[in-house]
Amino acid sequence: MKKNIAVIMGGYSSEVEVSLKSGQVVYNHIDTEKYNPFKVHILQDKWVVLDENNNEFSINRHNFSSEINGKKITFDCVFNAIHGAPGENGTILAYFDLIGLKHTSAPFYQMALTFNKRDTLSVVKQYGIPTATSIYLNQGDTISEDIIIEKVGLPCFVKPNNAGSSFGISKVNAQQELIPAIEKAYKEDSEILIESFLDGTEVSVGVIQYKGDTVVLPITEIVSENDFFDYEAKYEGKSQEITPARISKEEEETVRKTAKRVYEILNMSGFSRSEYILVNSKPHFLEMNTVPGITEESILPQQANKHGISLKELFTNAIEMALN
The missing domain is CATH 3.30.1490.20 (ATP-grasp fold, A domain)
Structure with a gap:
């Protein structure tokens, strides 16, 4: 029997529109031969499941079920596509843990920790990872x-x-x-x-769990037309995202080792995309995103594609790792 997958999107932050786009891409690319995907909007004023005609059906918050056209729907797994609160900061994941519902993200504490830039920097500094002052x-x-x-x-x-x-x-x-x-x-x-300010080459590194292993994806170099990699650069085409990055073999190896080390230091699982600045060939950690953009144009899917992983394979793997 096919598993029911709730693709949660939206959220309570300024990133709601970005999240809705990411969630729609996940919904579109989930393997429907294996799963029954459902679009679920988690918004400040409502939690609803949408059917094919975008009719809305309320979520029962006691057990995260819904009744759609007279039929009760329960979910086997949640695919988390919420950028910001309450998806990326761990809040809703703690709720899923309480009701025993599996999800594709790291445990809620790891999500809360990595969402807090100061606390993340405090942890990685203790392990000798270079950062900005x-x-x-x-x-x-x-x-x-x-x-x-x-x-x-x-x-x-x-x-x-x-x-x-x-x-x-x-x-x-x-x-x-x-x-x-x-x-x-x-x-x-x-x-x-x-x-x-760190004066150097900015790179973005995806690290994921794939088929049971921690995999560092091909590195992306960020060249922003603006003063830095801001919202316009990220989402409105005001940057070049060059994969693989134009860095030396030695720099690539150092970045890959550092990115994997940081992922392990923070006890991560699931998706992550971290930003580094190479200063004198030494990667300085900026931050980690645990619900990175996952539209077709987003960095992590670009990196996965270079690694030979399609969106369908990427999403299937995330669901299977959550279910197992």
Whole structure:
């Protein structure tokens, strides 16, 4: 009998539209000879299953079931395509654990940890992984522009601590730009991170579990037309994403080893895509995305394709690893 798969998408953050696109791609490419996929929108005002005509049927939050045209539907597995809260920060995954429903993501604690940029950096630094110099602020903290700039220098980056898709991030080139950048970041999150500028080649590395093994996918070089890899660069074509990256064999080997090491340090499973800056051939870890974009144009599917893994194979593997 075919398994029922709930593809959850949407979420409660600024990334809702990106997530809906990713979720639709998953829904379109799931192997329907093996599974019955269902589109499930998890939104602030409603949790609903959509049928082929986009009619909506409410989710029973006690057991994550639904009644569609008089028939009760229960799910064997959830495919998590929610960027940001509550999918990428682990919240809804803790709920699935409580009701005994399997899902394609890492355990909720790992998701919560990696969604918090400060805490992730704190962990990987203990293992000798190079990172940018950083300062952490809570909303309401006293701000000394001079102290911040003395520590991280200029230019620097100001970013929300818990957000994705580059929402709320600014590159600060002059002191007078610092406070507006901080205010922008606080619109996304009450915790922010200010990091030193790393001058080097930016690369993105997908690490996944595939057929029981940890697999480092081909590395992508990011060349942004904008000042940095912002929302426009990520989603509106304002960047070149070159796979495989134009780096030396030695650099490639170092990046691959580091990316796999970070994945293991953080006890990850499922999908991940991490960003690094190569400074003097040494990869500096920026952050990890545990629900990376999975449209046809997104980086991780591009990397999987170069590795010889189709979207259907990628999604089938994620479901099978969750079910086993």
